[in-house]
Amino acid sequence: AIGAESRLVEDLAIDSLDLVGVFLKIQDHFDVVIDDEDVPQLRRVADLAAYVSRHREGSAAA
Structure with a gap:
C-alpha cells in the first residue's frame, strides 16, 4: 500500500525517468x-x- 511515509524510489520502485x-x-x-x-x-x-x-498556497497568496 502507498502511504505518506512511502519512499518514492526505495518503496515504490520509481526510477529517475518515472520520477x-x-x-x-x-x-x-x-x-x-x-x-x-x-x-x-x-x-x-x-x-x-x-x-x-x-x-x-504561495501562488494563491500572490
Missing part, C-alpha cells in the same frame, strides 16, 4: 513548479504532498 514523469504530471495537475534544486528533498509521498501544498 520525472510523476513530477511533470503533478506540476500540470496542481499548477505548481517543482524546482530542480528541490527535487533531492522530495523523497517520500509526504514530502511531495507538503511541497505541493506550500507552493499552491
